[in-house]
Amino acid sequence: MSNFVFLIPSEEEGPKRYSDVEWEKLLPDVKKAAQTLGYTSELWEKDGETEYDEYDWDELPKDVKAAAVILGYDEDSWDE
16 A cells, blocks of 8 residues: 555635645645745745735736746736
8 A cells, every 4th residue: 555645626716726735735836836926834834925915916927927827826816
């Protein structure tokens, strides 16, 4: 029997899909996207804010916007 754990994001679509996933269990590409947005394990676990939280979608740098998309954001959900 293997000891693999498969991470399945919640069935919720959009930015909340990873909100209940612990930092250590994030898939590598999702964790990298979160780091690009400024998250650390501590900020992630405490639902903290990063410097980009105050930016509008149109103000985000290209790489940060791409990371936000990986986490499930689009312009509407980001600007809420």
